[in-house]
Amino acid sequence: MAGNGTNGQQYVGTRTIRPDGADKVTGRARFGADYNLAGQLIGKVLRSPHPHARIVSIDTSKAEALPGVKAVITRDDFADMPSEFIPAGEMMMNYKDVTRNVMAREKALYEGHAVAAVAATSAVIAKKALKLIDVTYDVLPHVIDVVEAMQPGAPILHDDLFTVGVEPKPDRPSNVAKRVEISQGDIDAGFKRADVIVEREFKTAPVHQGYIEPHAVLATVSEDGSAEVWVSTQGHYIVRAHCARLLGMDIGKIRVNAAEIGGGFGGKTVVYLEPLALALSRKAKRPVKMVMSREEVFKASGPTSGAVVKVKMGATKDGKFVAGWAELKYQAGAFQGSPVQPGVMCAYAPYEIEHVKVVGYDVVSNRPKVAAYRAPGAPISEYAVESVVDEIAKKLGIDPIQLRMMNAAHEGTKAAYGPKFGPLGLEETLNSIKKTEHWNTPLRKWQGRGVASGFWFNIGGETCVSLTVNEDGTVSLMAGTPDIGGLRASLAAVAADELGIPYDKVRPIIGDTGSLGFNFLTGGSRSAFSGSMAIVEAAKQIKSELCARAAKLWEMKPDEIEYAGGHVKPKVASEKVTPMSLVDFAKVAGKTGGPIGGVGRINAQGAGPSLGTHLVDLEVDPETGRVTILRYTVAQDAGKALHPAYVEGQFQGGAVQGIGWALNEEYIYGADGKLQNAGFLDYRMPVASDVPKIDAIVVEVANPRHPYGVRGVGETPIVPPLGAIANAMENATGIRFTELPMSPPKVLKALKEKYGAGGAGR
Amino acid sequence: MAKHHVEAIVNGDPVEFLCETEETLLDVLRDTLHLTGSKEGCSSGDCGACSVTLDGRLVCSCLVLGCEVGGRTIETIEGMAKGETLHPLQQRFLEHAALQCGICTPGFLVASKALLERNPNPTETEIRYWLAGNLCRCTGYDKIITAVQDAAGAMRKG
Numbered sequence: 001m002a003g004n005g006t007n008g009q010q011y012v013g014t015r016t017i018r019p020d021g022a023d024k025v026t027g028r029a030r031f032g033a034d035y036n037l038a039g040q041l042i043g044k045v046l047r048s049p050h051p052h053a054r055i056v057s058i059d060t061s062k063a064e065a066l067p068g069v070k071a072v073i074t075r076d077d078f079a080d081m082p083s084e085f086i087p088a089g090e091m092m093m094n095y096k097d098v099t100r101n102v103m104a105r106e107k108a109l110y111e112g113h114a115v116a117a118v119a120a121t122s123a124v125i126a127k128k129a130l131k132l133i134d135v136t137y138d139v140l141p142h143v144i145d146v147v148e149a150m151q152p153g154a155p156i157l158h159d160d161l162f163t164v165g166v167e168p169k170p171d172r173p174s175n176v177a178k179r180v181e182i183s184q185g186d187i188d189a190g191f192k193r194a195d196v197i198v199e200r201e202f203k204t205a206p207v208h209q210g211y212i213e214p215h216a217v218l219a220t221v222s223e224d225g226s227a228e229v230w231v232s233t234q235g236h237y238i239v240r241a242h243c244a245r246l247l248g249m250d251i252g253k254i255r256v257n258a259a260e261i262g263g264g265f266g267g268k269t270v271v272y273l274e275p276l277a278l279a280l281s282r283k284a285k286r287p288v289k290m291v292m293s294r295e296e297v298f299k300a301s302g303p304t305s306g307a308v309v310k311v312k313m314g315a316t317k318d319g320k321f322v323a324g325w326a327e328l329k330y331q332a333g334a335f336q337g338s339p340v341q342p343g344v345m346c347a348y349a350p351y352e353i354e355h356v357k358v359v360g361y362d363v364v365s366n367r368p369k370v371a372a373y374r375a376p377g378a379p380i381s382e383y384a385v386e387s388v389v390d391e392i393a394k395k396l397g398i399d400p401i402q403l404r405m406m407n408a409a410h411e412g413t414k415a416a417y418g419p420k421f422g423p424l425g426l427e428e429t430l431n432s433i434k435k436t437e438h439w440n441t442p443l444r445k446w447q448g449r450g451v452a453s454g455f456w457f458n459i460g461g462e463t464c465v466s467l468t469v470n471e472d473g474t475v476s477l478m479a480g481t482p483d484i485g486g487l488r489a490s491l492a493a494v495a496a497d498e499l500g501i502p503y504d505k506v507r508p509i510i511g512d513t514g515s516l517g518f519n520f521l522t523g524g525s526r527s528a529f530s531g532s533m534a535i536v537e538a539a540k541q542i543k544s545e546l547c548a549r550a551a552k553l554w555e556m557k558p559d560e561i562e563y564a565g566g567h568v569k570p571k572v573a574s575e576k577v578t579p580m581s582l583v584d585f586a587k588v589a590g591k592t593g594g595p596i597g598g599v600g601r602i603n604a605q606g607a608g609p610s611l612g613t614h615l616v617d618l619e620v621d622p623e624t625g626r627v628t629i630l631r632y633t634v635a636q637d638a639g640k641a642l643h644p645a646y647v648e649g650q651f652q653g654g655a656v657q658g659i660g661w662a663l664n665e666e667y668i669y670g671a672d673g674k675l676q677n678a679g680f681l682d683y684r685m686p687v688a689s690d691v692p693k694i695d696a697i698v699v700e701v702a703n704p705r706h707p708y709g710v711r712g713v714g715e716t717p718i719v720p721p722l723g724a725i726a727n728a729m730e731n732a733t734g735i736r737f738t739e740l741p742m743s744p745p746k747v748l749k750a751l752k753e754k755y756g757a758g759g760a761g762r
Numbered sequence: 763m764a765k766h767h768v769e770a771i772v773n774g775d776p777v778e779f780l781c782e783t784e785e786t787l788l789d790v791l792r793d794t795l796h797l798t799g800s801k802e803g804c805s806s807g808d809c810g811a812c813s814v815t816l817d818g819r820l821v822c823s824c825l826v827l828g829c830e831v832g833g834r835t836i837e838t839i840e841g842m843a844k845g846e847t848l849h850p851l852q853q854r855f856l857e858h859a860a861l862q863c864g865i866c867t868p869g870f871l872v873a874s875k876a877l878l879e880r881n882p883n884p885t886e887t888e889i890r891y892w893l894a895g896n897l898c899r900c901t902g903y904d905k906i907i908t909a910v911q912d913a914a915g916a917m918r919k920g
Contacts (some may be wrong), residue, residue, distance in 0.1 A: 124782070294806065472801065679806055
């Protein structure tokens with residue numbers, strides 16, 4: 001079992017200072033755009049001004065002739081790829097689409113789609129060169145809205161896209177890439193048993209992950225074809241794999257270094273600039289640095305889907321949910337692959353319901369291809385369900401927390417998407433919320449309180465870490481998953497506890513792709529979960545190796561020796577031998593068999609779902625429609641919080657992203673198919689003065705399949721806010737808002753329709 | 763056209779550099795002076811990741827031209843710690859886990875320092891409005907506000 005402690009101290013579960021902290025508060029930490037190489041060129045991308053156009057021709061000759069331009073690339077520099085679906089974490093990917101997304105081939109499919117790229121001796125020259133590239137477009141009709149894209153006669157994005165999952169197999173291409181369905185029980189029979197049925201349609205807008213650091217990469221390719229890359233990414237092994245495939249290079253020839261990453265939230269799990277920088281560098285034989293502008297981030301990197309969702313739920317008069325049906329239509333952007341599948345699976349996952357049927361559609365339109373965004377797909381479907389749950393509570397006159405408690409999924413519940421759950425913490429989060437002082441404070445007119453719960457699976461996956469005992473007994477910890485929110489602090493605490501050494505004797509770093517075996521990316525709330533499991537394994541190797549070496553030194557059997565409290569010692573104390581610490585052993589490492597270390601190589605299984613419940617108070621200004629969040633409490637099951645402060649930080653950060661999604665954030669398109677708010681002024685994310693303190697309650701229902709009981713925590717916090725805020729809005733205004741964001745113009749319009757100007761009639 | 767020759771004081775040291783007319787102070791700091799602690803998040807003055815002080819006034823360095831700073835005094839994140847001692851704000855940001863990814867952190871620290879120099883005892887609301895020009899997408903601001911309040915208290919006690 002885990003946890004040796006040193007001098008009785010345990011670091012796991014405490015608020016240690018992060019080992020990378022000093023660098024982060026002094027400006028020393030190097031993020032993606034902070035890397036430079038001598039002789040580097042600056043790369044820039046030419047992007048389509050049209051949402052949908054056939055690319056008739058691209059003439060780069062004038063750009064190439066401009067002094068200072070060292071390379072120009074277009075579709076001709078990338079080989080076409082066969083259509084083939086490959087699992088990529090929580091999503092699927094297809095290189096035929098990836099190669100077209102990084103560089104348009106037959107058609108430009110959204111405003112901002114890359115059409116060509118240039119590397120030049122300065123940014124000024126690169127920008128001039130872009131203007132000298134002649135692209136002849138045959139502009140085509142476009143479609144932005146998900147429902148319009150599904151209509152017969154809508155402009156078709158891909159001639160070879162035929163809806164999968166419908167019978168009979170369609171004979172015409174469509175923008176509906178696939179239909180997915182999960183079901184259990186008999187949905188019609190379920191509704192027959194219901195005393196109350198609520199049916200509603202909801203609409204959500206696409207929102208961007210909104211990381212503050214734009215995508216950035218520096219790449220250099222040598223004459224012998226080997227390459228090195230520094231990049232801001234959630235997964236440098238994934239970058240390596242994608243680039244090798246897209247550029248026809250050997251994986252072993254590409255070394256990728258993970259820069260410090262300035263936020264990702266799922267948006268940095270795919271490649272955009274990386275293959276372009278490598279292709280430019282390969283052509284120019286010079287290092288190439290590329291950094292996106294904020295406008296490019298909005299127009300050409302993945303938001304998550306906007307959607308239209310229908311929900312129909314039935315309950316008995318005493319509050320038992322008996323039937324849940326839903327239909328989800330998710331925007332995928334220009335290429336298929338929206339998170340509709342997890343959306344379908346999560347919709348009813350928080351509850352035990354006998355009869356469930358959820359259908360989803362993955363729909364392409366002339367928007368940037370969506371990327372993962374924190375619990376991809378789940379906030380949308382669960383928002384709709386949580387809104388309907390609240391209506392059912394009102395109709396039945398049952399307290400909304402009590403209603404959720406009565407129907408909460410728990411250990412042994414069979415989820416509609418398949419598995420039987422192990423221990424789950426939803427009931428504990430509901431209880432925690434109910435006990436807060438927040439839940440019992442009175443509210444005034446135009447104020448409302450809302451509650452909602454949320455579910456996310458979490459994942460494990462391939463993980464490799466190493467622990468190396470240095471000559472002085474300090475320990476180097478190397479992980480291969482980029483640290484985005486304090487990972488190194490959590491992993492160092494686990495290593496210190498496992499080896500029984502002081503926390504500050506462990507130095508954690510993120511290794512490059514040549515230093516460790518394959519690591520899947522930081523995503524799916526997996527990095528602390530899987531990384532800590534791998535460290536336990538690596539530490540076990542060190543402890544077992546030291547016991548074996550001690551056995552030789554002491555002429556005892558290895559099983560007579562143990563590693564405890566930071567020392568190797570006989571299980572039965574003996575006067576003949578003195579226990580040896582890691583420091584003692586480090587000194588004699590050479591004489592006892594050489595370097596000491598362990599490598600944890602695992603495919604982590606047993607990730608535990610994390611459930612949360614959010615409670616929000618808000619106030620609506622009837623004069624302006626502005627909504628102010630007054631108070632906010634999050635309770636979520638962490639399983640075990642390795643570092644409670646960074647767990648709370650995930651809760652708080654996810655809640656505020658959810659507040660933005662619910663109240664303000666949206667992609668706004670004109671009739672011309674162009675994005676109208678591609679900047680932080682008009683795409684308004686929450687700022688410090690928009691939000692109150694976010695109270696965080698860490699619930700710990702141990703995950704039995706992890707040595708410390710850890711579940712992932714990063715994604716679930718963005719799931720409940722949308723529903724909680726919509727439910728609070730209903731309580732504040734008497735109006736059920738079914739469209740996100742609930743921005744001031746929409747709120748004002750709804751208030752005026754119901755109560756007259758300024759809400760006078762209320 | 764020829765580049766501009768500019769002399770200024772950065773973090774207490776005299777510097778001189780050449781810059782193009784269109785280069786921003788942020789470009790000069792990052793690309794010419796190699797002070798990459800100031801970050802570019804938007805280049806439109808909306809995110810505050812490039813916050814520095816110019817003659818003591820808090821500015822977005824992406825909205826100042828390099829050729830405007832001749833004879834002026836600039837303080838960046840790189841000048842905040844004194845020797846081996848972190849500024850109380852830097853120390854409290856670490857203790858309160860007020861950063862996750864850390865990209866916005868330099869801007870928040872520079873902006874918070876500018877606030878406490880004007881108002882050593884700000885209310886939570888005053889801190890929130892002062893920092894409304896700095897975007898953070900990871901933390902939800904909660905621990906940042908706590909860290910600033912705690913640092914303010916520590917600095918008042920001296």
